[in-house]
Amino acid sequence: GAVVSQHPSRVICKSGTSVKIECRSLDFQATTMFWYRQFPKQSLMLMATSNEGSKATYEQGVEKDKFLINHASLTLSTLTVTSAHPEDSSFYICSARWTGAGEKLFFGSGTQLSVL
């Protein structure tokens, strides 16, 4: 089956620094990728929709200047958490939309971000 690679799986950073998370579709092209965030014991919440070659669409309440999304190629989307603070500590997970025969979503394994 299709594979989505997300890197890194875990990152610890100091408050005020920026962290980049990569999401790659390894064996298919994904014009659309999604970024989710999950706080402990909470649902996965959609943060933004990333479309190749255009600006990302952010959900209400998500700061676009803080969570920078770049989808420069059909196989790579990146999420950069800028000037991270402890409240940004969370589990971030991406998914890539496959539009072959039918439509499917494939998920990365997630990134646990801890901001000290």
Next chain:
Amino acid sequence: AQSVTQLGSHVSVSEGALVLLRCNYSSSVPPYLFWYVQYPNQGLQLLLKYTTGATLVKGINGFEAEFKKSETSFHLTKPSAHMSDAAEYFCAVSSSSGGGADGLTFGKGTHLIIQP
């Protein structure tokens, strides 16, 4: 607007016993419903989905779910639990059959524990 409620953050069953994970949804449009499983350190994997047609949906690993519109439910079942079923299970709803047109709305997840 759409939402998903999963009853029980943790469910524990004995090996060989029936597995029942509950999911209720709300949606202003005809829903497409999904169950995903997440094993430790892995991405979400689609178990099954309901789009249209038959309300009893069979998925992988012996799981099935029944869409009950009158009860706004999509409970997941498996007749006989196996140790390898221990994982986190997420119910999700979307307005598109593949879940990818506008992202998925997830429940909080249910951690399934299998006792030997």
